[in-house]
Amino acid sequence: MRETVNAAGLPQPTAVDLLKWYDRHARDMPWRVSPAAQGAGARPDPYRIWLSEVMLQQTTVAAVTAYFQRFIARWPAVIDLASAEDADVMGEWAGLGYYARARNLLKCARVVVAEHDGQFPREHAALLKLPGIGPYTAAAISAIAFDAPEVVVDGNVERVMARLHDIHTPLPSAKPQLIAAATALTPLQRPGDYAQAVMDLGATICTPRNPACGICPWREPCVARMAGTAAELPKKTPKKAKPIRLGIAYVVQRSDGAILLERREDRGLLGGMLGWPGSDWAEEAPAPAPPLEADWQGLSEEARHTFTHFHLRLGIEIAQVGMDAAPSRGxxxxxxxxxxxxxPTVMRKVFDLSRGVLRGMG
Known part of the structure; x- marks a missing residue:
């Protein structure tokens, strides 16, 4: 017989309680089919679910929404995206960051069209074989698009589970424990709605700061709420300080107004993206690497940007050249x-600092 209380003497949390809350409070998102619409027979589009999940990796809903809408307007189906030019997709992705996602997006779309007749596979294992799809994304697609009982655990879900069970083991060591807690609650009925419900709960009520415990549908079974520890969970292992790397960006304008740009190699940071020719990025001042001989003028300001693993500071050198200029690259x-x-954002920062010197830029 199932226990009706947990070890703390509180009622057991149930998916039913959370789904009742979700039916009333589900967030409106352009890739989501609401519970009411699903009740009327509408089904989520696997292409939209996949696209949104890839975009949402390490990125907020607020940042993703406009990008998603532009992508869908331009490439409404996976077959459209698969036939798109790489440069067009990378251009539309610019500013969203983590550019390997965009490269894998194209690879995945082309595999789905070439090997799966334009249909995303339903099975978690088959989804894992597609470029750029890891365990989390495969679980999210399986659950949300196909209503399979897969366990979907993102940062919001980790926070909800840590508080619901008052788990004080710091992340990332706590991940197995949090996944086990999430697995125990994942229902066989409406698993897709349930997955979205937990994420919505974490995003709107069980927030990182000042959780709104008083209106939470799981307030009664929440052990951390009773213990008064909800606001301090989940705990995290302190991160190491990020190093600073230095570089030089070279901004060149020809006498006819043309701008010198180069497309970076597909591999590595900013792979496949347009940008200014530049030096290596290093923790010590890099050796100058101008793309041509010119009368270079350095700006007093530098472009600063933070990546996942380091801070970048780019000095900016600007040159005006004649029509006979022959750059070594770009x-x-x-x-x-x-x-x-x-x-990409860091290159746009260089442009914003340089535009007052460039002709025709205002």
């Missing part, structure tokens, strides 16, 4: 075709 892009919005 290509000149006519001013009429230059789209600053297609630059």
């Amino acid at each position: 290509q000149f892009t006519p001013l009429s075709e230059f789209q600053p919005g297609h630059l």
Whole structure:
């Protein structure tokens, strides 16, 4: 017989209670099919679920929404994305960060079209074989798109489980314990809605700071609420300080207004993205690496950007050159075709600092 109370003497949490809350309070998202719409027979689109989940990796819903809507407007189905030009997709992704996701997005779309007749596989194991899809994303697609009882655990779910069970083991060591707690609650009925419900709970009520315990559908069974420890959970192992790397960006404008840009190699940070020719990024001052000989003028300001593992500080050198300039790398892009919005964020910062010196930029 199932216990009705937990070890702390509180009632056991149930998926039913959370789903009742979700039916009333589900967030409205462009990739989501609401509980009411599903009750009327609508089903989630696996393409939209996949696209949103890839975009949401290490990125907030607020940051992703506009990108998702642009992608869907331009490439409404996986077959459209699979046939897109790499440069167009990378340009639309610019500013969203973690650019390997965009490269894998294209690879995955093309595999789905070529090997699965344009249909995403339903099974978790088959999804894991697709480029760029790891255990979390495969579980999310299986659960949300196909209503399979897969366990979906993101940062929101980890926080909810840590508080619900008052788990004080710091992350990442606590992950197995938190996954086990999430697994025990995942229902066979409506697992897709349940997965989204837990994530919504963490995003709107069981928030990192000042959780709204008084209106939480799981307030009664929450052990951390009773213990008064909810606000301090989950605990995390302190991160090491990020190192600082230095580099130089070279901004070149030809006499006809054209801008010198180069596309980075597909591998590595900012792989496949347009940017300014530059030096290596190193923890010591890098050796100069201008793309051509010119009268270089250094800006007094530097572009600063933080990546996952380091802080970057880019010095900026600017040169105006004639029509006969022959750079060792990169290509000149006519001013009429230059789209600053297609630059990754760090390169856009260089442009913003340089635009007052460039002709035709205002």
